[in-house]
Amino acid sequence: xxxxxxxxDQVNVAEGNPLTVKCTYSVSGNPYLFWYVQYPNxxxxxxxxxxxxxxxxxxxxxxxxxxxxxxxxxxxxxxxxLVSDSALxxxxxxxxxxxxxxxxxxxxxxxxx
Amino acid sequence: DAGITQSPRYKITETGRQVTLMCHxxxxxxxxxxxxxxxxxxxxxxxxxxxxxxxxxxxxxDGYVVSRSKTENFPLTLxxxxxxQTSVYFCASSEVKAGGTYxxxxxxxxxxxxx
Numbered sequence: 001x002x003x004x005x006x007x008x009d010q011v012n013v014a015e016g017n018p019l020t021v022k023c024t025y026s027v028s029g030n031p032y033l034f035w036y037v038q039y040p041n042x043x044x045x046x047x048x049x050x051x052x053x054x055x056x057x058x059x060x061x062x063x064x065x066x067x068x069x070x071x072x073x074x075x076x077x078x079x080x081x082l083v084s085d086s087a088l089x090x091x092x093x094x095x096x097x098x099x100x101x102x103x104x105x106x107x108x109x110x111x112x113x
Numbered sequence: 114d115a116g117i118t119q120s121p122r123y124k125i126t127e128t129g130r131q132v133t134l135m136c137h138x139x140x141x142x143x144x145x146x147x148x149x150x151x152x153x154x155x156x157x158x159x160x161x162x163x164x165x166x167x168x169x170x171x172x173x174x175d176g177y178v179v180s181r182s183k184t185e186n187f188p189l190t191l192x193x194x195x196x197x198q199t200s201v202y203f204c205a206s207s208e209v210k211a212g213g214t215y216x217x218x219x220x221x222x223x224x225x226x227x228x
Contacts, residue, residue, distance in 0.1 A: 043219035
């Protein structure tokens with residue numbers, strides 16, 4: 001079965017510093033990977049996806065993610081964090097042959113001023 | 114442009130009662146999903162639907178019933194609520210596009226408390 005793992009429950013970073021939120025995946029076949037963000041008391045918002053092509057995927061709000069096949073990773077990155085980036089971030093992978101997504105347990109990002 | 118809406122946003126109910134959570138989307142997406150979000154578990158799929166009158170179980174379907182008589186609506190019913198069903202419930206929709214993109218779009222959620 002397809003799965004993703006987010007090894008960090010929380011990531012702390014100072015405003016203006018680069019941030020990385022980690023995700024590793026386990027799939028059979030080609031991976032279809034996603035990042036979502038959830039702000040307090042809101043639903044999940046789509047940030048970006050990797051289907052095929054360039055290993056560096058650019059998404060909303062200045063976020064990008066790097067697909068690394070050899071390390072089976074899909075880490076979310078941003079060059080300069082903002083306090084407003086503080087939120088819960090979910091990595092997800094498409095389930096084999098289905099429209100379903102399998103989500104990780106989430107990583108809380110806290111950006112301090 | 115309403116997108117995807119859920120009602121109610123907050124609900125408190127008693128153990129054993131039946132409760133229905135509503136989900137409505139305005140995009141005419143084929144696929145709709147119900148998830149529950151619990152601390153330490155992330156999002157877990159309860160049920161999904163590929164089209165009107167086509168539904169299937171997800172990871173945690175026990176105690177829940179769904180129906181989809183119209184493309185735009187996908188209600189979730191807890192037939193006899195239990196305290197373990199206290200959670201935040203999210204509805205989502207998606208459409209298969211050329212190239213196989215599968216991103217899902219989420220509603221704002223319903224916070225359900227079972228006392």
